[in-house]
Amino acid sequence: MKKINKILSNKSKITMDNYMDIVLYDKKFGYYQKKNPFGIKGDFVTAPNISNLFCEMIAIWLVSFWENLKKPNNFYFVELGPGNGDFCLVLLKSLKNFPEAFKAINIMLYEKSNRLKKIQKKRIVSKKVSWIKNFKDIKKGPVIFFGNEFLDALPIKQFKIINSNIFERYASLKKNKVNFFYEKAQKKHVNKLKNYKLLKNNGVIEYPEHGFRELEGVCKKIEKLNGGALFIDYGYVIQKNQDTLQSIMNHKFNNLGDNIGKADITSLINFSLYKRYFNYKNLYVENILTQSEFLQKMGIVERFKIVSKKMNISDKSNLYSRLKRLIDPNMMGENFKVIFAKNKKCNFSLAFK
Numbered sequence: 001m002k003k004i005n006k007i008l009s010n011k012s013k014i015t016m017d018n019y020m021d022i023v024l025y026d027k028k029f030g031y032y033q034k035k036n037p038f039g040i041k042g043d044f045v046t047a048p049n050i051s052n053l054f055c056e057m058i059a060i061w062l063v064s065f066w067e068n069l070k071k072p073n074n075f076y077f078v079e080l081g082p083g084n085g086d087f088c089l090v091l092l093k094s095l096k097n098f099p100e101a102f103k104a105i106n107i108m109l110y111e112k113s114n115r116l117k118k119i120q121k122k123r124i125v126s127k128k129v130s131w132i133k134n135f136k137d138i139k140k141g142p143v144i145f146f147g148n149e150f151l152d153a154l155p156i157k158q159f160k161i162i163n164s165n166i167f168e169r170y171a172s173l174k175k176n177k178v179n180f181f182y183e184k185a186q187k188k189h190v191n192k193l194k195n196y197k198l199l200k201n202n203g204v205i206e207y208p209e210h211g212f213r214e215l216e217g218v219c220k221k222i223e224k225l226n227g228g229a230l231f232i233d234y235g236y237v238i239q240k241n242q243d244t245l246q247s248i249m250n251h252k253f254n255n256l257g258d259n260i261g262k263a264d265i266t267s268l269i270n271f272s273l274y275k276r277y278f279n280y281k282n283l284y285v286e287n288i289l290t291q292s293e294f295l296q297k298m299g300i301v302e303r304f305k306i307v308s309k310k311m312n313i314s315d316k317s318n319l320y321s322r323l324k325r326l327i328d329p330n331m332m333g334e335n336f337k338v339i340f341a342k343n344k345k346c347n348f349s350l351a352f353k
Contacts, residue, residue, distance in 0.1 A: 012172060016180075016245075017210050019171040020155035023260050025112055031261055032113040032153075038084040044248050044264065046149050047232070047291075047332065048087035051322040053307070055090035057298040058230075061350060062091075062144060063101045065228070068348040069142050071100065075227075076138060078108045080147035080218075085120040087148065092126055108132045135217030141225020145218050151233045151274070152266040154211035158243065159185055159193065161202045166190050171257075178257035196276055203241030206267055212277055219281035219341075228283075228342030234335045235269030237288055244268035271337050278341035286340045286352035292333030295326060297351040 047054040095102040107129045111117045158169035167182035247254040249263035275285045308316045327333040
Protein backbone atom coordinates (compact mmCIF):
# COMPACT_ATOMS: atom_id res chain seq x y z
CA MET A 1 0.00 0.00 0.00
CA LYS A 2 2.92 2.36 0.68
CA LYS A 3 4.00 2.15 -2.96
CA ILE A 4 0.58 2.99 -4.39
CA ASN A 5 0.23 5.75 -1.80
CA LYS A 6 3.53 7.23 -2.96
CA ILE A 7 2.58 7.00 -6.64
CA LEU A 8 -0.85 8.52 -6.13
CA SER A 9 0.55 11.20 -3.81
CA ASN A 10 3.04 12.25 -6.49
CA LYS A 11 0.33 12.22 -9.15
CA SER A 12 -3.06 13.73 -8.47
CA LYS A 13 -4.69 11.02 -10.56
CA ILE A 14 -3.86 8.08 -12.85
CA THR A 15 -5.98 6.34 -15.49
CA MET A 16 -7.57 2.99 -14.67
CA ASP A 17 -5.24 1.07 -16.99
CA ASN A 18 -2.16 2.65 -15.38
CA TYR A 19 -3.59 1.82 -11.95
CA MET A 20 -4.06 -1.82 -12.98
CA ASP A 21 -0.59 -1.96 -14.51
CA ILE A 22 0.96 -0.82 -11.22
CA VAL A 23 -1.03 -3.03 -8.85
CA LEU A 24 -0.65 -6.12 -11.05
CA TYR A 25 2.77 -5.83 -12.67
CA ASP A 26 5.02 -3.43 -10.74
CA LYS A 27 8.35 -5.28 -10.29
CA LYS A 28 8.41 -4.90 -6.51
CA PHE A 29 4.84 -4.21 -5.60
CA GLY A 30 2.66 -5.94 -8.24
CA TYR A 31 0.30 -8.81 -7.49
CA TYR A 32 1.86 -11.19 -10.02
CA GLN A 33 5.35 -10.46 -8.69
CA LYS A 34 4.49 -11.28 -5.10
CA LYS A 35 2.65 -14.59 -5.14
CA ASN A 36 1.61 -17.71 -7.02
CA PRO A 37 -2.11 -17.06 -7.47
CA PHE A 38 -3.01 -20.42 -9.04
CA GLY A 39 -4.76 -23.39 -7.49
CA ILE A 40 -6.73 -24.09 -4.31
CA LYS A 41 -4.10 -22.41 -2.13
CA GLY A 42 -4.04 -19.37 -4.41
CA ASP A 43 -6.80 -16.99 -5.49
CA PHE A 44 -8.23 -18.76 -8.55
CA VAL A 45 -7.92 -21.81 -10.81
CA THR A 46 -7.63 -21.93 -14.59
CA ALA A 47 -8.54 -24.68 -17.07
CA PRO A 48 -5.06 -26.33 -17.05
CA ASN A 49 -5.31 -26.54 -13.23
CA ILE A 50 -8.72 -28.19 -13.53
CA SER A 51 -7.91 -31.04 -15.92
CA ASN A 52 -5.17 -32.39 -18.19
CA LEU A 53 -7.93 -33.07 -20.73
CA PHE A 54 -7.99 -29.35 -21.57
CA CYS A 55 -4.25 -29.30 -22.27
CA GLU A 56 -4.46 -32.47 -24.35
CA MET A 57 -7.07 -30.91 -26.64
CA ILE A 58 -4.81 -27.91 -27.26
CA ALA A 59 -1.91 -30.29 -27.96
CA ILE A 60 -3.97 -32.14 -30.59
CA TRP A 61 -5.05 -28.83 -32.15
CA LEU A 62 -1.40 -27.72 -32.22
CA VAL A 63 -0.17 -30.92 -33.89
CA SER A 64 -2.96 -30.59 -36.48
CA PHE A 65 -1.85 -27.00 -37.16
CA TRP A 66 1.72 -28.21 -37.66
CA GLU A 67 0.51 -30.89 -40.08
CA ASN A 68 -1.49 -28.26 -41.98
CA LEU A 69 1.73 -26.24 -42.32
CA LYS A 70 3.18 -29.31 -44.10
CA LYS A 71 5.20 -30.49 -41.11
CA PRO A 72 8.05 -27.94 -41.03
CA ASN A 73 11.26 -29.22 -39.41
CA ASN A 74 11.06 -26.33 -36.97
CA PHE A 75 8.03 -24.47 -35.70
CA TYR A 76 7.59 -22.24 -32.69
CA PHE A 77 4.91 -22.32 -30.01
CA VAL A 78 4.70 -19.30 -27.69
CA GLU A 79 2.64 -19.54 -24.51
CA LEU A 80 1.60 -16.12 -23.26
CA GLY A 81 1.35 -15.95 -19.48
CA PRO A 82 2.25 -19.59 -18.64
CA GLY A 83 1.13 -19.26 -15.00
CA ASN A 84 2.49 -22.01 -12.78
CA GLY A 85 3.58 -24.14 -15.77
CA ASP A 86 0.77 -26.73 -15.63
CA PHE A 87 -0.17 -26.34 -19.27
CA CYS A 88 3.40 -26.54 -20.59
CA LEU A 89 4.11 -29.71 -18.60
CA VAL A 90 1.08 -31.54 -20.02
CA LEU A 91 1.81 -30.20 -23.50
CA LEU A 92 5.33 -31.67 -23.41
CA LYS A 93 3.96 -35.01 -22.21
CA SER A 94 1.21 -35.07 -24.84
CA LEU A 95 3.51 -34.13 -27.72
CA LYS A 96 5.71 -37.14 -26.99
CA ASN A 97 2.88 -39.21 -28.46
CA PHE A 98 3.61 -37.44 -31.75
CA PRO A 99 7.39 -37.95 -32.18
CA GLU A 100 7.73 -35.99 -35.45
CA ALA A 101 5.91 -32.96 -34.06
CA PHE A 102 7.78 -33.19 -30.75
CA LYS A 103 11.10 -33.16 -32.60
CA ALA A 104 10.09 -30.10 -34.63
CA ILE A 105 8.57 -27.95 -31.90
CA ASN A 106 10.34 -25.15 -30.04
CA ILE A 107 8.39 -23.90 -27.01
CA MET A 108 8.84 -20.32 -25.83
CA LEU A 109 7.31 -18.99 -22.62
CA TYR A 110 6.50 -15.29 -22.34
CA GLU A 111 6.17 -14.33 -18.67
CA LYS A 112 6.26 -10.87 -17.08
CA SER A 113 6.42 -12.05 -13.47
CA ASN A 114 9.88 -12.93 -12.18
CA ARG A 115 8.30 -14.91 -9.35
CA LEU A 116 6.20 -17.04 -11.68
CA LYS A 117 9.16 -17.44 -14.03
CA LYS A 118 11.17 -18.96 -11.16
CA ILE A 119 8.34 -21.39 -10.45
CA GLN A 120 8.13 -22.33 -14.12
CA LYS A 121 11.89 -22.87 -14.47
CA LYS A 122 11.91 -25.08 -11.38
CA ARG A 123 9.06 -27.24 -12.68
CA ILE A 124 9.77 -27.31 -16.42
CA VAL A 125 13.07 -28.96 -17.23
CA SER A 126 13.28 -29.51 -20.98
CA LYS A 127 15.64 -28.56 -23.79
CA LYS A 128 12.52 -27.89 -25.81
CA VAL A 129 11.56 -24.90 -23.63
CA SER A 130 13.05 -21.42 -23.41
CA TRP A 131 11.88 -18.10 -21.96
CA ILE A 132 11.60 -14.86 -23.92
CA LYS A 133 11.45 -11.26 -22.68
CA ASN A 134 9.86 -9.81 -25.81
CA PHE A 135 8.61 -10.89 -29.19
CA LYS A 136 11.73 -9.63 -30.94
CA ASP A 137 13.38 -12.81 -29.60
CA ILE A 138 11.26 -14.79 -32.09
CA LYS A 139 13.44 -14.85 -35.19
CA LYS A 140 11.98 -17.76 -37.17
CA GLY A 141 8.61 -19.23 -38.00
CA PRO A 142 6.04 -20.45 -38.46
CA VAL A 143 4.92 -19.35 -35.00
CA ILE A 144 1.79 -20.22 -33.02
CA PHE A 145 0.83 -18.12 -30.01
CA PHE A 146 -1.45 -19.39 -27.25
CA GLY A 147 -2.95 -17.55 -24.30
CA ASN A 148 -5.34 -19.05 -21.76
CA GLU A 149 -6.73 -16.33 -19.48
CA PHE A 150 -4.04 -14.00 -20.76
CA LEU A 151 -6.18 -11.21 -22.22
CA ASP A 152 -8.34 -10.77 -19.11
CA ALA A 153 -5.29 -9.86 -16.99
CA LEU A 154 -4.20 -7.02 -19.29
CA PRO A 155 -4.95 -3.48 -18.03
CA ILE A 156 -7.94 -1.70 -19.58
CA LYS A 157 -9.19 1.85 -19.85
CA GLN A 158 -12.76 2.57 -18.84
CA PHE A 159 -14.95 5.27 -20.36
CA LYS A 160 -18.53 6.32 -19.77
CA ILE A 161 -20.98 8.05 -22.12
CA ILE A 162 -23.21 10.59 -20.38
CA ASN A 163 -25.47 12.79 -22.52
CA SER A 164 -23.22 12.32 -25.56
CA ASN A 165 -20.12 13.33 -23.57
CA ILE A 166 -17.26 10.85 -23.06
CA PHE A 167 -15.57 10.53 -19.66
CA GLU A 168 -12.55 8.41 -18.62
CA ARG A 169 -12.16 6.66 -15.27
CA TYR A 170 -9.28 7.61 -12.98
CA ALA A 171 -7.90 6.61 -9.58
CA SER A 172 -6.66 8.98 -6.88
CA LEU A 173 -5.78 8.87 -3.21
CA LYS A 174 -8.26 10.38 -0.77
CA LYS A 175 -7.84 10.07 2.99
CA ASN A 176 -5.42 7.18 2.50
CA LYS A 177 -7.96 5.31 0.36
CA VAL A 178 -8.14 4.76 -3.38
CA ASN A 179 -10.93 6.76 -4.95
CA PHE A 180 -12.28 6.11 -8.46
CA PHE A 181 -13.96 8.82 -10.53
CA TYR A 182 -14.63 9.99 -14.11
CA GLU A 183 -13.31 13.08 -15.92
CA LYS A 184 -13.77 14.28 -19.49
CA ALA A 185 -11.83 12.07 -21.89
CA GLN A 186 -9.03 13.30 -24.13
CA LYS A 187 -9.91 13.71 -27.81
CA LYS A 188 -7.26 11.19 -28.93
CA HIS A 189 -8.92 8.46 -26.86
CA VAL A 190 -12.41 9.39 -28.09
CA ASN A 191 -11.16 9.05 -31.68
CA LYS A 192 -9.87 5.54 -30.92
CA LEU A 193 -13.26 4.54 -29.53
CA LYS A 194 -14.92 5.91 -32.67
CA ASN A 195 -12.48 3.98 -34.85
CA TYR A 196 -13.52 0.72 -33.16
CA LYS A 197 -17.24 1.63 -33.31
CA LEU A 198 -17.62 1.59 -29.53
CA LEU A 199 -19.70 4.76 -29.07
CA LYS A 200 -23.09 3.52 -30.26
CA ASN A 201 -24.75 3.08 -26.85
CA ASN A 202 -24.60 4.70 -23.42
CA GLY A 203 -22.87 2.93 -20.53
CA VAL A 204 -19.33 1.90 -19.63
CA ILE A 205 -16.90 1.23 -22.46
CA GLU A 206 -13.80 -0.87 -21.80
CA TYR A 207 -10.84 -0.38 -24.09
CA PRO A 208 -7.70 -2.57 -23.77
CA GLU A 209 -5.08 -0.09 -24.97
CA HIS A 210 -2.32 -1.95 -23.06
CA GLY A 211 -3.53 -5.22 -24.54
CA PHE A 212 -3.50 -3.88 -28.08
CA ARG A 213 0.07 -2.62 -27.61
CA GLU A 214 1.05 -6.02 -26.20
CA LEU A 215 -0.48 -7.87 -29.14
CA GLU A 216 1.04 -5.65 -31.81
CA GLY A 217 4.26 -7.70 -31.69
CA VAL A 218 2.22 -10.91 -31.90
CA CYS A 219 0.40 -9.72 -35.02
CA LYS A 220 3.61 -8.60 -36.72
CA LYS A 221 5.25 -11.98 -36.15
CA ILE A 222 2.23 -13.89 -37.49
CA GLU A 223 2.07 -11.71 -40.60
CA LYS A 224 5.82 -11.96 -41.24
CA LEU A 225 6.57 -15.56 -40.22
CA ASN A 226 3.18 -17.24 -40.84
CA GLY A 227 1.10 -18.97 -38.16
CA GLY A 228 -1.63 -17.80 -35.83
CA ALA A 229 -2.79 -17.04 -32.30
CA LEU A 230 -5.34 -18.91 -30.17
CA PHE A 231 -6.84 -17.18 -27.13
CA ILE A 232 -9.25 -18.65 -24.57
CA ASP A 233 -10.81 -16.39 -21.97
CA TYR A 234 -14.04 -15.44 -20.27
CA GLY A 235 -15.96 -12.72 -22.05
CA TYR A 236 -18.73 -11.81 -24.47
CA VAL A 237 -19.38 -11.33 -28.19
CA ILE A 238 -22.27 -8.82 -28.11
CA GLN A 239 -21.05 -5.57 -26.56
CA LYS A 240 -22.25 -5.13 -22.99
CA ASN A 241 -21.38 -1.47 -22.22
CA GLN A 242 -21.04 -2.23 -18.53
CA ASP A 243 -18.29 -2.29 -15.92
CA THR A 244 -16.83 -5.81 -15.93
CA LEU A 245 -13.77 -5.19 -13.75
CA GLN A 246 -13.55 -7.58 -10.82
CA SER A 247 -11.03 -8.29 -8.12
CA ILE A 248 -10.51 -11.77 -6.63
CA MET A 249 -8.71 -12.82 -3.45
CA ASN A 250 -8.79 -16.29 -1.90
CA HIS A 251 -11.45 -17.34 -4.44
CA LYS A 252 -13.77 -14.52 -3.25
CA PHE A 253 -14.68 -11.13 -4.67
CA ASN A 254 -12.68 -8.17 -3.39
CA ASN A 255 -13.27 -4.41 -3.72
CA LEU A 256 -11.05 -2.83 -6.41
CA GLY A 257 -9.43 -0.43 -3.99
CA ASP A 258 -8.80 -2.96 -1.19
CA ASN A 259 -5.89 -5.38 -0.61
CA ILE A 260 -3.83 -3.68 -3.29
CA GLY A 261 -1.04 -5.90 -4.56
CA LYS A 262 -2.63 -8.87 -2.77
CA ALA A 263 -5.67 -9.38 -5.02
CA ASP A 264 -6.11 -10.03 -8.72
CA ILE A 265 -7.95 -7.64 -11.03
CA THR A 266 -9.42 -8.82 -14.34
CA SER A 267 -12.05 -7.82 -16.88
CA LEU A 268 -14.35 -9.66 -19.27
CA ILE A 269 -13.07 -9.79 -22.83
CA ASN A 270 -14.97 -8.07 -25.64
CA PHE A 271 -14.21 -10.68 -28.30
CA SER A 272 -15.88 -8.70 -31.08
CA LEU A 273 -13.52 -5.82 -30.34
CA TYR A 274 -10.47 -8.10 -30.46
CA LYS A 275 -11.75 -9.52 -33.76
CA ARG A 276 -11.84 -6.00 -35.22
CA TYR A 277 -8.36 -5.35 -33.82
CA PHE A 278 -6.90 -8.47 -35.47
CA ASN A 279 -8.63 -7.59 -38.75
CA TYR A 280 -7.11 -4.09 -38.62
CA LYS A 281 -3.72 -5.78 -38.16
CA ASN A 282 -4.23 -7.72 -41.39
CA LEU A 283 -5.01 -11.09 -39.78
CA TYR A 284 -7.99 -13.31 -40.52
CA VAL A 285 -10.23 -14.31 -37.61
CA GLU A 286 -12.25 -17.53 -37.58
CA ASN A 287 -15.67 -17.84 -35.93
CA ILE A 288 -15.63 -17.06 -32.21
CA LEU A 289 -16.60 -20.23 -30.34
CA THR A 290 -17.57 -21.02 -26.78
CA GLN A 291 -15.05 -23.10 -24.84
CA SER A 292 -17.62 -25.92 -24.77
CA GLU A 293 -17.95 -25.92 -28.57
CA PHE A 294 -14.20 -25.84 -29.11
CA LEU A 295 -13.32 -28.59 -26.65
CA GLN A 296 -16.13 -30.88 -27.79
CA LYS A 297 -15.21 -30.41 -31.45
CA MET A 298 -11.65 -31.34 -30.48
CA GLY A 299 -12.95 -34.59 -28.93
CA ILE A 300 -12.69 -33.97 -25.19
CA VAL A 301 -15.73 -36.15 -24.38
CA GLU A 302 -14.32 -39.06 -26.37
CA ARG A 303 -10.95 -38.58 -24.67
CA PHE A 304 -12.68 -38.65 -21.27
CA LYS A 305 -14.34 -42.00 -22.17
CA ILE A 306 -10.99 -43.52 -23.15
CA VAL A 307 -9.09 -42.25 -20.10
CA SER A 308 -11.83 -43.15 -17.61
CA LYS A 309 -12.22 -46.78 -18.75
CA LYS A 310 -9.46 -48.02 -16.44
CA MET A 311 -10.42 -45.75 -13.51
CA ASN A 312 -12.25 -46.74 -10.35
CA ILE A 313 -15.63 -45.15 -9.66
CA SER A 314 -14.21 -42.41 -7.42
CA ASP A 315 -11.53 -41.29 -9.89
CA LYS A 316 -13.95 -41.48 -12.80
CA SER A 317 -16.46 -39.33 -10.93
CA ASN A 318 -13.74 -36.80 -10.11
CA LEU A 319 -12.62 -36.59 -13.75
CA TYR A 320 -16.21 -36.24 -14.92
CA SER A 321 -16.83 -33.33 -12.54
CA ARG A 322 -13.72 -31.62 -13.93
CA LEU A 323 -14.85 -32.23 -17.50
CA LYS A 324 -18.28 -30.85 -16.64
CA ARG A 325 -16.70 -27.71 -15.21
CA LEU A 326 -14.91 -27.13 -18.51
CA ILE A 327 -17.85 -27.69 -20.90
CA ASP A 328 -21.09 -27.22 -18.94
CA PRO A 329 -22.98 -24.12 -20.25
CA ASN A 330 -23.69 -23.03 -16.68
CA MET A 331 -20.03 -23.23 -15.69
CA MET A 332 -17.02 -22.42 -17.90
CA GLY A 333 -18.52 -23.85 -21.10
CA GLU A 334 -20.48 -20.78 -22.22
CA ASN A 335 -18.74 -18.06 -20.20
CA PHE A 336 -15.39 -18.76 -21.85
CA LYS A 337 -14.88 -18.01 -25.54
CA VAL A 338 -12.20 -19.02 -28.06
CA ILE A 339 -10.78 -16.75 -30.76
CA PHE A 340 -8.31 -17.77 -33.46
CA ALA A 341 -6.47 -15.16 -35.56
CA LYS A 342 -4.17 -16.31 -38.35
CA ASN A 343 -2.06 -15.28 -41.30
CA LYS A 344 -4.36 -14.68 -44.27
CA LYS A 345 -2.47 -17.27 -46.33
CA CYS A 346 -3.19 -19.94 -43.72
CA ASN A 347 -6.11 -22.31 -44.45
CA PHE A 348 -6.13 -24.12 -41.08
CA SER A 349 -9.49 -23.91 -39.31
CA LEU A 350 -9.84 -27.09 -37.22
CA ALA A 351 -12.82 -26.81 -34.80
CA PHE A 352 -13.82 -23.40 -36.20
CA LYS A 353 -15.84 -24.57 -39.21
